[in-house]
Amino acid sequence: MSSFGGRMREYPWLSLDRFDRENLRARAYFLSHCHKDHMKGLRAPSLKRRLECSLKVHLYCSPVTKELLLTSPKYKFWENRIVALEVETPTQISLLDEASGEKEDIVVTLLPAGHCPGSVMFLFQGPNGTVLYTGDFRLAKGEAARMELLHSGTRVKDIQSVYLDTTFCDPRFYQIPSREECLNGILELVRSWITLSRYHVVWLNCKAAYGYEYLFTNLSEELGVKVHVNKLDMFNNMPEILYHVTTDRHTQIHACRHPRDDDYLRGNRLPCGMTSRNGTPLRIISVKPSTMWFGERTRKTNIIVRTGESSYRACFSFHSSYSEIKDFLGYIRPVNVYPNVVPMGSTADEVVKILKPLCKSYSIKSEPKYKPLGTLKRSKTMDLTDTGEGSDDLFDTELTPVRHKIPKHQVETRLPETKASSENSDGNDSENRGSYKATTMPMSSQVDFIDCEESNGEDDDEEESEKNTVWAQSNADMPQWDVFFKRDIKTTDDSSENEDHPPSSIDAGRSQSPNLFSDSDSLSDSTHISSQNSSQSTHISEQGSQGLDSQADTVLITSQQTHGADFSFLNKGGSRVTASVSHMDNQTESHRWKPLDQNTPCTGNTDSDLKRKNQETNAEAGDTQTQNTLVDVNNEKLKTPNPELERDSQSSSDFEIPSTPEAELPRPDKLHCLYKKLAAVLHSSAFKKRKVPNYLSSDLNITC
DNA sequence: GCGATCAGGT
DNA sequence: CACACCTGATCGC
Numbered sequence: 167m168s169s170f171g172g173r174m175r176e177y178p179w180l181s182l183d184r185f186d187r188e189n190l191r192a193r194a195y196f197l198s199h200c201h202k203d204h205m206k207g208l209r210a211p212s213l214k215r216r217l218e219c220s221l222k223v224h225l226y227c228s229p230v231t232k233e234l235l236l237t238s239p240k241y242k243f244w245e246n247r248i249v250a251l252e253v254e255t256p257t258q259i260s261l262l263d264e265a266s267g268e269k270e271d272i273v274v275t276l277l278p279a280g281h282c283p284g285s286v287m288f289l290f291q292g293p294n295g296t297v298l299y300t301g302d303f304r305l306a307k308g309e310a311a312r313m314e315l316l317h318s319g320t321r322v323k324d325i326q327s328v329y330l331d332t333t334f335c336d337p338r339f340y341q342i343p344s345r346e347e348c349l350n351g352i353l354e355l356v357r358s359w360i361t362l363s364r365y366h367v368v369w370l371n372c373k374a375a376y377g378y379e380y381l382f383t384n385l386s387e388e389l390g391v392k393v394h395v396n397k398l399d400m401f402n403n404m405p406e407i408l409y410h411v412t413t414d415r416h417t418q419i420h421a422c423r424h425p426r427d428d429d430y431l432r433g434n435r436l437p438c439g440m441t442s443r444n445g446t447p448l449r450i451i452s453v454k455p456s457t458m459w460f461g462e463r464t465r466k467t468n469i470i471v472r473t474g475e476s477s478y479r480a481c482f483s484f485h486s487s488y489s490e491i492k493d494f495l496g497y498i499r500p501v502n503v504y505p506n507v508v509p510m511g512s513t514a515d516e517v518v519k520i521l522k523p524l525c526k527s528y529s530i531k532s533e534p535k536y537k538p539l540g541t542l543k544r545s546k547t548m549d550l551t552d553t554g555e556g557s558d559d560l561f562d563t564e565l566t567p568v569r570h571k572i573p574k575h576q577v578e579t580r581l582p583e584t585k586a587s588s589e590n591s592d593g594n595d596s597e598n599r600g601s602y603k604a605t606t607m608p609m610s611s612q613v614d615f616i617d618c619e620e621s622n623g624e625d626d627d628e629e630e631s632e633k634n635t636v637w638a639q640s641n642a643d644m645p646q647w648d649v650f651f652k653r654d655i656k657t658t659d660d661s662s663e664n665e666d667h668p669p670s671s672i673d674a675g676r677s678q679s680p681n682l683f684s685d686s687d688s689l690s691d692s693t694h695i696s697s698q699n700s701s702q703s704t705h706i707s708e709q710g711s712q713g714l715d716s717q718a719d720t721v722l723i724t725s726q727q728t729h730g731a732d733f734s735f736l737n738k739g740g741s742r743v744t745a746s747v748s749h750m751d752n753q754t755e756s757h758r759w760k761p762l763d764q765n766t767p768c769t770g771n772t773d774s775d776l777k778r779k780n781q782e783t784n785a786e787a788g789d790t791q792t793q794n795t796l797v798d799v800n801n802e803k804l805k806t807p808n809p810e811l812e813r814d815s816q817s818s819s820d821f822e823i824p825s826t827p828e829a830e831l832p833r834p835d836k837l838h839c840l841y842k843k844l845a846a847v848l849h850s851s852a853f854k855k856r857k858v859p860n861y862l863s864s865d866l867n868i869t870c
Numbered sequence: 871g872c873g874a875t876c877a878g879g880t
Numbered sequence: 881c882a883c884a885c886c887t888g889a890t891c892g893c
Contacts, residue, residue: 167883201884210873338881373880375884425886427880454880457882484883510882 167203168302170506174329176294177272179261182329183301185213193261196274197227198301199285200234200376209240217247222262224249228276229868230284230404234376237400251276253286254315275315279303280345281331281484282377283407289315295326298498300506302331304486306344310497325500332505333485335520336512340462342487343469348455349384351469352480355453356385360418365446369436370421371454377484378421378455379407385419386410394420394438403868415440455482462489496524 172184173192181192186207189195198204207213217223227235229250235241236248251257256275263269272292279285281302288299298316316322334342343351356368370393372378382393383406392412401407415422415438424430424437431452435441442448453470458481460467469481486494495503503525505517 203884333883371880373884374886377884459881 168331168506169508170329174290174297174299174327176297176326177290177292179263180272180290182288182299186210190216192223193263194223194259195225196288196299197225197231197235198279198288198299199282200231201282201302202375204301209243214243217243220264222264223247226251226259226274228253228284228286231286232284233403233868234284234400253278254313256291256315277313277315280305280309282375283379283404284376291323296323297327297329298325298500299329300331302333302485302506303494304345304484305490305494307490307493310494316498322498325498327502327504328495328498328500329504329506330491330495330521331485332491332507332517332521333509334457334459334483334487335491335505335507335517336509337462337488337520338511339459339488339509341460341464341467341489342457342483343460343467343481345380347467348469348481348483349381352381352453352455352482353385353388355470355478355480356419357389359449359451360389360391363449364418365443366449366451367418367420367436367440369431369450369452370419371427371452372421372423374423378482381455381482382419382421383407383410389419391419392417394422394436396422396438416443449476451476451478453478453480455480457481457483457485459483459487492520492524495521499524499526501526 168183170183172181172186172189174180174182179191179193180196181189181194182196183198183204184206185195189207190212197208225244225248227248227250229252232248232250236245249259251274253276256273258271258273261270261272270293272290275289275291276286277289279287279301281304285301285303287301287303290297290299310316359366359368370378370381372381379401382395386392387410392410392414394415394417395411395413398408398411398413401411411421415436420436420438420440422436422438427437430437430439431450433441434447434450436448436450440448454473454477456479458468458471458479467481471479473479503518503521505514505521508514508517
């Protein structure tokens with residue numbers, strides 16, 4: 167839950183994600199995404215009144231957020247006061263102080279946050295420095311390095327302060343399986359169940375909130391089965407999502423909800439009431455997406471855990487893990503950082519202690535390091551004074567010594583403003599707004615951007631089709647090939663070398679027990695698989711596992727499916743297909759969105775390929791790793807594939823002593839070589855795929 | 871009757 | 881574990 171008060175020290179007359187109290191006097195409002203805890207006061211009578219009196223006050227957000235917000239009648243009164251800003255398009259806005267009449271211009275840029283559809287981070291550039299408010303985000307390692315607009319030329323912009331999503335900023339949450347890994351695990355589970363018969367259905371137990379859409383769209387794409395939901399009108403203008411959901415209950419994948427889901431399920435009914443087809447009772451399993459995390463040195467990362475006869479928990483996270491947060495901040499290296507959230511069981515001080523060392527102030531002493539391949543790396547470092555501020559500058563302190571002003575734009579190029587801000591309402595301020603378009607980045611960045619995908623694709627070929635099962639461990643600790651490319655990151659003094667290997671990095675020290683904790687947790691749950699009876703076991707076993715029993719979590723791994731599925735859907739809601747890469751699309755009109763490339767055929771494959779690739783890579787790289795995709799929590803009999811694995815997990819759970827970190831790492835050399843090869847291949851080919859799932863919703867298109 | 875807050879549940 | 885809600889009870893206007 168966000169505890170951000172809504173205002174930033176540098177620009178206190180702007181309010182973000184909070185609309186009550188002091189925020190009632192803001193000159194402009196910003197909404198990072200459509201989750202209730204970021205909308206406090208947004209429909210309160212007091213704010214409504216303020217709007218009526220202050221006609222120049224607007225709410226700025228992404229086009230998708232605007233669409234989602236206005237779908238609810240409760241927020242309709244905002245209709246003419248919302249300004250949808252295209253993502254990745256620096257836009258100047260003028261803020262008028264009603265009292266003094268003074269006007270101030272700032273440039274704001276929305277950057278994709280990967281948290282839920284429409285979620286963005288706000289980068290502000292103005293007279294009081296450049297500041298970044300992240301809202302809630304989930305960005306994989308290295309993603310900051312790929313954001314062109316966080317850079318000026320080849321280096322990172324000088325950022326005074328970052329207001330950061332610190333939800334999982336605690337070593338306990340060191341790693342969370344990647345989006346691709348989670349998706350892949352869920353995909354295989356769902357696939358294995360629904361292919362048993364048409365009466366086998368899956369209920370996705372999702373909370374009432376935006377953020378699961380990419381799961382729905384990917385399952386639908388891969389399996390050719392739409393997902394049943396209670397409502398879909400909010401997606402009316404988002405064909406990429408709309409196409410994959412349905413209100414027709416006759417489908418094998420459901421994400422519908424009912425206040426008493428449980429009762430329904432107990433009665434072998436889906437929340438929507440479906441109970442059978444042709445009189446044949448349904449075989450329902452429930453899959454509950456929830457966050458799972460693993461300690462720094464934990465090797466096993468189970469993506470699916472069986473929690474009951476026909477229920478599973480699946481890893482899924484809306485927020486970045488501890489290591490992802492550090493990677494992000496370590497790349498940006500602002501002068502100051504302010505947590506937006508105090509993780510439970512932690513304190514603001516602790517969070518600051520973790521984050522401060524990643525700020526510029528600390529780097530002064532250390533030399534900037536070079537990163538091997540990085541092109542984007544920031545070079546600079548130094549900084550002025552400031553730092554002096556003690557440790558706790560966190561929230562309140564003013565500190566910030568004078569920050570040199572930043573020329574309004576460091577935005578490289580200014581393009582003619584295409585955007586018709588016209589869209590809604592008053593043109594008044596629209597006139598002031600100009601939009602600047604950043605120049606395209608130097609190749610390097612582009613390359614970085616794409617690398618990932620490419621690799622994925624490539625692996626496909628090899629495909630070990632034979633048995634789909636692969637034991638790949640998703641270990642965050644492992645160097646990831648993509649990271650290799652973009653490397654970026656942490657300049658943290660210490661970490662420099664192989665930053666990827668967390669062990670050595672900064673937090674190593676604190677890795678100690680916390681990890682254990684989480685590890686053991688997960689372990690404890692696990693148990694074995696039992697129910698053989700049904701097909702369930704079957705499906706499980708099918709995966710190539712054999713039986714193992716015992717407590718250890720067993721794991722079933724998923725396979726890399728050949729995604730034989732059909733992606734024959736390109737047709738999709740008549741959108742026109744633009745084969746653009748995300749950056750390219752921004753340019754157009756602000757209010758309506760054009761369908762984007764996601765529709766292109768290749769898109770669908772991308773993700774899965776990715777994962778597959780990753781897994782393979784890992785597998786090859788070090789067999790040491792294993793990724794357990796499926797775990798049975800109940801004890802019954804399990805079928806387990808690989809005894810060793812089991813052993814592994816056990817050990818990690820129980821002891822997981824902070825042993826020599828390096829010990830468990832895969833051999834770097836090998837990886838290195840492998841990566842190099844991959845890099846070579848990649849560079850030689852062109853990439854076309856999008857890197858991230860539709861998820862970075864910011865890219866979603868809206869149609870008129 | 872509505873809103874804000876808190877407790878409790880998922 | 882936590883998230884992002886939802887419901888219901890209570891209190892104040």
